Amino acid sequence: MTLNELIEDIKALALSHDQVQAFFVGETFEKATSKSSEKYPVIWLEIPIATDYVDRRKKVHTMALYALAESKEDDITDAIYKASDMEVVMDELLQAIDDKFQNIGLSDLTAFTMREYTDDYLAGVRCDVSFTVGRECDYKESFDTTF
Numbered sequence: 001m002t003l004n005e006l007i008e009d010i011k012a013l014a015l016s017h018d019q020v021q022a023f024f025v026g027e028t029f030e031k032a033t034s035k036s037s038e039k040y041p042v043i044w045l046e047i048p049i050a051t052d053y054v055d056r057r058k059k060v061h062t063m064a065l066y067a068l069a070e071s072k073e074d075d076i077t078d079a080i081y082k083a084s085d086m087e088v089v090m091d092e093l094l095q096a097i098d099d100k101f102q103n104i105g106l107s108d109l110t111a112f113t114m115r116e117y118t119d120d121y122l123a124g125v126r127c128d129v130s131f132t133v134g135r136e137c138d139y140k141e142s143f144d145t146t147f
Helices: 002-016 076-100
Strands: 020-026 042-051 058-070 105-117 121-134
Touching: 002 020, 002 042, 002 058, 002 076, 058 076, 058 105, 076 105, 076 121
Parallel strands: 020 042
Antiparallel strands: 042 058, 058 121, 105 121
């Protein structure tokens, strides 16, 4: 499975959630300049993504996923409510990934609540997650091995 295929699978599943309005990929600073303010809650996949080539058969992609919702400015009660709701959305997304994609292994799941002060006032959860996938490429097809 390629990295792009993994991201597209996560995106399709995230957008099928009844609360999720948008899915973005990018660096954290891009949240402030995106047009996401019209589309919350959002799942955000942060780049860069780390890849560990475990052995000849598998690799592990580690990334941060965010579930974010708009919260009221200077309202900690609303921020906690939104962070709690987004934690549930993230948990449901991770369970759906684990259930739907049997060829993807999930591990090292760690999440924490957060508030972002960019152009929007956001609350939610960031989850660091590792996806174990197969290494299906055959390098011999890409190289002239007669040297």
